[in-house]
Amino acid sequence: MLLTNRRTFLKTTAAGTVALTSLSELTANPDKKYKTALIGCGWWGNNILKYAMECGECKIVAVCDVDQRFLDQTAERVEKEMGNQPKKYGDFRELLDKEKPDIVINATPDHWHPLITIAAVDSGAHVYVEKPVGHTINEGKAMIAAARRNDRVVQVGTHRRVSPHNMSGMEFLKSGKAGKIGMVRAFVHYGGGPGEVVPDSEVPEGLDWNMWCGPAPLNPFNKLMHPKGFRNFLDYANGQIADWGVHWMDQILWWTEEKGPRNVSSTGGRFIKEDNTTTPDTQVATLQFEDFTATWEHRYYAANHNEKHNIGCYFYGTKGVFHMGWLDGWNFYPVNGDPVIHEDPKLDEPDQ
Incomplete structure (x- = not known):
């Protein structure tokens, strides 16, 4: 994603979306601050967050991550740059239930993209989800069905x-x-x-590894998987x-x-x-x-x-x-x- 100096974060085209439906809802009130939540506070999630904050139309109301380090760092960044304290969550379901965001940024590992996106649109939010859409073709189809069923905009991060x-x-x-x-x-x-084999190790303090694995197999923790490198593992x-x-x-x-x-x-x-x-x-x-x-x-x-x-x-x-x-x-x-x-x-x- 490149620098955003107008409402490009909120607007999109059919070429970059899973479903383009209720776009008028996002553009009807140019002065509105849309309640925005970031789920996935790693390096790329924070990159997307930067442009969401710069676009001038998002209020970051909540951040969510299973790694307490990234969660705390991101919340501090929002408070410093935006002047408000976002709520912090370790479980996206609780965030969606309590905060009712207008927009959700889904920057989690790939195996979490479908479930979080579907839950977000079911809760009434529009979603920016990082590519790839999901782990399987059927997951992608389920995401499209959910977006259309709920009349939500889902944009995929093919930002080129x-x-x-x-x-x-x-x-x-x-x-x-x-x-x-x-x-x-x-x-x-x-x-x-x-390369060389890196042995499994204890789960770092502050990381909910069970939640990180989520719907995927619960493998032992390995630093090649987190905080970066998960895309090198087929699970x-x-x-x-x-x-x-x-x-x-x-x-x-x-x-x-x-x-x-x-x-x-x-x-x-x-x-x-x-x-x-x-x-x-x-x-x-x-x-x-x-x-x-x-x-x-x-x-x-x-x-x-x-x-x-x-x-x-x-x-x-x-x-x-x-x-x-x-x-x-x-x-x-x-x-x-x-x-x-x-x-x-x-x-x-x-x-x-």
Whole structure:
């Protein structure tokens, strides 16, 4: 998420939502302060919170986390920056019951996304939920059904759809300047090597590990899982394809007019990693659309030193190759040898 200098935190488009329903309720009174609650006070939850506080239309009435350290730190931050003391909760159900927030920010680990989102919309709140929507396809369907049943707005954190350089890059692609595109390659390749086993340990003081695991298996505590790293364990997430893969494959769906692929196949495994994570360290997926083929690939152990980019999407067109990137902006490499067209990233500019 980028800087927000207007009401973009509250407003969204159908492209970035699970369900776009009662948006008029959120925009009818421009002077209203919407009661907002943060569930999940880790580093990314606090990043989203920053923009919620800056937008000028949210009053942070409550924060919730199963880790007392993060809960206390976040409450102190809200009091310092907003001037009010938010209520603190260790159980989201109690928060929803007592506070009745207008908006809930759901920045919990992936395995908690569906249940908290469904409970929030059932309580009457609109929800900003971090990607991925859930751990399984059926969870996502249940979230859509709940949002529609309750006539609530649910926005998913695929925020690159409103990032300035992604938007300008998409305009370039859709203008036809790259020609007809027959293949798209989305990827992320990071170094790291095989790693090593980290032993399980005692649950840190102040952490409700049972609640952290929640609907997922109650495994022994391991510092590779919390406070960061849960996406490397299949009990709680789906690995890199459901982390960075969500962002880059969403760029493909943004570009194409097709609703989705006709079929999907994937291969991969754990060929290098020797630590106690459980997600694939190598994966290649093929998504067959009507008019083009898309692929996803990732490695956890060897970066892309032989290429220009470690992350992003290559769109292969008849007039050249377009790379949509992250920290390196976007680049177009013409087939006729003309100079490369480049736009710097605009990570510090407001969302559009």
